[in-house]
Amino acid sequence: MPGALLPPRSQRYHAQMERTSAAEPDLYLISNEDTIYEQDLLRDPGSIKPWLSYIEYKRQNGTLYEQSFIMERACKELPRSYKLWKMYLEFRINHLRGRNPAIHRAEYQKVNALFERALVLLNKMPRIWEMFLSFLLKQPLVTYTRRSFDRALRALPITQHNRIWKLFKSFASSVSGLTAVQIWRRYMQVHPENAEDYIDLLVDQGHFTSAIKKYMEILNDSGFQSKQGKSHFQLWTEMVELLVNKAKYIDTQGSGGIDVNAIIRSGTLRFPDQRGRLWVGLATYWITKGNFEKARDIFEEGITSVMTVRDFTMIFDSYVEFEESITGTLMDQAAARLKKGKVDEDADFDLDLRLLRFEQLMDRRPFLVNDVLLRQNPNNVVEWEKRVGLWRDNATEVVNTYTAAIAAINPKKAHGKFHELWVNYAKFYEKGGDIGTARIIFDKAVKVPFKTVAELAETWCEWAEMELRNENFDRAVSIMAKATQAPKRSTVDYFDETLSPQQRVHKSWKLWSFYVDLVESVGTLDETRKIYDRIFELRIATPQTVVNYANLLEENKYFEESYKVYERGLDLFSYPVAFELWNLYLTKAVDRKMSIERLRDLFEQALDGCPPKFAKVLYLMYGNLEEERGLARHAMRIYERATRAVSDEDRFEMFNFYITKSASNFGLTSTRPIYERAIAALPDSEAKDMCLKFAEMERRLGEIDRARAIYGHASQFCDPRTNAGFWQKWEAFEVQHGNEDTFKEMLRIKRSVQAQYNTDVNFIASQAIARSQQQRAQNGETDGKGEREEEDQERADAMAALERQARAPVGFVAASTGPEGGNRPSAAATTAPPANVNPDAIDLNDDEDMED
Structure with a gap:
């Protein structure tokens, strides 16, 4: 440590301390207060506890130098103690925190040497290595630091390498360059799952070739899983973009070079839905490389090989943009030369050539689109027809197109009307006047195994029509005769798909219909009859x-x-x-x-087994025949049979017709049994109308009693509440032809009928619901819950009314509900009759009041 960093007392002994050995402690650094700790060390020199107590004491009372002195002694005394070394190293590192490693290089070197001493015996301690390497990362010692990382990786077991690699990757990012690449290359051997980070580093460092190779490596590894969640296609797209954008910096030469062309072409097979983008990418690569002719070849190959219109549009638009850019550049250069007055014939020729090429490219677009659709489905007849139309007057190409279409299309898989392609092919030669070739084409066409029999029949008919257009009538007839050839007794099923169309075509109604029309137009009657007879024999007649x-x-x-x-x-x-x-x-x-006998026989045959819904017309025709040419009574018997044979919908009308005919032929009295049977046979709603007509007839004949009896019979079908018209007619009849007694009898019957209907529970409920629904329709109610509640209430009311009727005397109609006499309540209607009075008796006074 430099002397400037030590306290004043220690500065005097700094140089001496550096030379002092462990066996000879510096006596000047030991005070009287330290004696107790020194004695503890002498008593137990191999224990770490007294050293830790001594160090803790110095931390509280000693100087930095004294603390360092004690820690140094402890580590020398116990060199294998991880705790002492860690404490000492952290103390020395903290002392240098915030110091510039360049200015205080010597002090940093001392700490490095101290780490080297510690690692002599503690080289298996990952924490010591982490402290050392973290300390080295602060110093500008690239080679020494890299070698120290290498030593750490060699010293520690592989299970603890992740702690070192975390610092090693940080070191690689700080130094960058080739060193970083080499470090990551080693790291990838241990952690290949981080290949994407390695690729990003290679791209940042400009090692594009290595990045592409790494992309290829992970794309060829089926077990690779992207840590960034990228799909296989996304990685492939990134690689292609890198290839295209950095084409000038990627090595494509030699054995270690990258074959860009092969890579992208393999992508078109691996990702068929992205072929358009990949072909454009490959062409852009060659454009970036400056090889325009190669790019043009790629564009041409792309537009002639893709399978979807979307991919074709993508490639074609890029192709057009490429040609426009080159042509625009050449035109700018030509304009510049023109301004300078220079003439370059080669450049002008090249410009004209490129303009011509660009114009030809635009003219080819419809054909290229058609090619794409035909590559998708070569059995698409419609697209083949469009291609024929594109060639227009180019006879050679039209013939080539028809030939290619016929060779490419599978008749069983044809999409569209394949026979029309053959027909149009023959018509093409017909328009050119070459009838012989058209016949050859038709002859081949009728041998084609079409998808359906109808197509084959259409082909035969078209062949015959061609001969008719050219006025070859005999040949047309012979063609149809050949088309309809069949065994004498054919057992072929027209709808049997296991047989070829040629085996079933003789049962085609379309073919025979055309044939018979043709022979009828140009042949004799006998020939036509033979064809019709043959149709009946084959049982294909309509x-x-x-x-x-x-x-x-x-x-x-x-x-x-x-x-x-x-x-x-x-x-x-x-x-x-x-x-x-x-x-x-x-x-x-x-x-x-x-003859009438033969006609009768025919009508009987027609009526035998005739369904009721069709019998009416036949019976009317039969009856009309008997009226005109036979006997009237025979006609009546036929009409009588008709009333039993016709359907229920026609029976009422048939009875009316029968009655009319009987009255006109035999008088009104002859209709009485017919009326009676009609009333018995018809449903109630129609029987009521028949009774009214019957009663009216009897009234006209003056048979008033018979008419009254008919009214009485019909009353059982007529509820006074729903058939008020019937009762009004009866009332008018009684007013005109009856007396007081008959009128009262009518009223009694009316009340009796009403009581009968009032006791019918179902009838009462249905009537109540019908009235409520009608009322709701008038009021505009639409709430479903309210409707259900009202229906329940109405049913309850109906049941209550039924109970009241059950308690009332038989034949009694309440004044509040009866249609007659409800305006004036009487005592008889509000009080119960005596026990000895007949409950069915009619109150004459009430009836007289009603009559008045």
């Missing part, structure tokens, strides 16, 4: 086929043959299709005025 065939025969006066066609069609189809065929067949048969 209802329209039946109608067309029958009309054809009818136009040629083959009426009986046309009827046979209808019958063949009826064998093929069931209802509802059969109804339309019967309708046409019977209409034409009736119009032809064939």
Whole structure:
């Protein structure tokens, strides 16, 4: 220690203390007060306890020099004591805290030497090494500090190296340069998981090649996990950005060089969804290197190999920007030369060439986009058609496109109408006048295993239409004949996907329809009939086929043959299709005025098994036939059968029709049994209307009693509260034709019917709910909870009304609820009748009042 740092008393003995050995203590530093501690040391020299007591005493009463003197003696006496050495070293370090290591270099060297003495025997103590290395980090001794770190790592077990590496990394950051790189390289052997920090250091120090290699190392390590949470793709992106941005500083030569081209190309395989960015990055790398031709080659390769429009757009936009920048630079140079009056033919030629190349690039864009889409799906028929359209009048390229499309597309996987590609290919030659080549194309097309039979049928039809356009009618017929060739008895299922379209096409209705229309236009009737017959044999006829065939025969006066066609069609189809065929067949048969017996037979066949919903029309036709050409009573029997055979929706109308016909043919009296059966057969709502008509008829005939009886029968269907119109008609009838007794009887029946409906619990509840819903609709109530509460209340009210009716006499209607006589309460209505009075008796006085 320098003398200036010691107290005045110690300064005189400083030089002497440096020369004093441990065996000869400096007597001047031992006072009388220290005698007791010295005696303790003499009694137990190998114990640490008296030394610690002596040091503690000096800390309180001694000078710094005296404290150092005692600690020095203690460490020499007990050189293996970790506690004494740690105390002594901390004391010496604290003494130098805040001192400049350059100015007080000698004092720092003394402490370093003291650490070296301590580490001779305490080199396995990590805390001593940490103190020493931390002390060295404050001194400008790079080599000595680095070697001390090396000694510490060699001396300590590997489990304690993390404590040293923490300081060693701090030392590397402070010295930087190659030393820092070497230190981190050693650190990576122990902790490879910190590779990202190492890469950051390499980039900061300008070791870009080493950083790229480290990136490659961790990317090739499938077990590497980023401590910063970066994905595999993020690390790859960082590496590519470093390659591109620092292209001029990366070593690509020799065996240790980096093959940038191979690295980025491997990325296009590893990350197919990022191919656009990687191709642009590779091109930018060559641009940064100044190799523009290589960059252009990369751009071209990129736009002709990517699989998505997004990647293509990214590469193409970068390509265009690159060409624009180069062209702009050359134009600026040309303008500068022009101002100076200089002429450079080579430079001008290069500029023209680049302008032409740029224009060609822009013209190629639609084709390049089409290429991308076709690479995505070579079976996309629509895109192949677009490519044909792009070539327009370039016949050679159009043919090449069609040829390439046919070779590339798998018919079973075609997206779009593959047959249209073949047809358009043939039409291309047809427009050019080369019919022979078009026929060859069609001949190949019909052998293609299309996805569906419909496509093959369309191809055959298009071939025949081409021949028709060129007025080759016989050839067109022969083509369709070839298309429809089939075994005499074909058992092929049209919908059997296991068979090829060529095996099933002979059952295509579209094909046969075209064929028969063609032969009908250019052939004879016999040829057309053979085709129609063949259609029926194959059982592929449609209802329209039946109608067309029958009309054809009818136009040629083959009426009986046309009827046979209808019958063949009826064998093929069931209802509802059969109804339309019967309708046409019977209409034409009736119009032809064939014999009545045969027509009756046909109608009976039609009605046999006819569903009720279709029976009405047929029965009306049958009845009309009997009225016109047969007997009226036969017609009535048919109408009577119709009332039983038709559906419930048509029965009321059928009864009305039957009644009308019977009245017109046999008089009104003949309708009575019909009315009676109608009333028995119809539901209550329709029976009521039928009763009203029946009663009106009897009234017109003067049969008042019969009419009154009908009204009485109908009353059981009519609740006075919901069918007020019926009761009004009956009341008007009694007013006109009845007397006091009949009117009272009507009122009694009315009360009886109302009482009957009042005892029906379900009816009462439904009526109450219906009234409440109607009222709510008028008031605009929408609250669901309130509605439920009101419905519950209404049901309770309905049940209470039912109980009141049960307690009331039979046939009695309360004045507050009855539709009649409710305006004037009477004593009879408010008091109970005597026990000996018939409860069903009518109060004549009340009835007289009502009548008045």
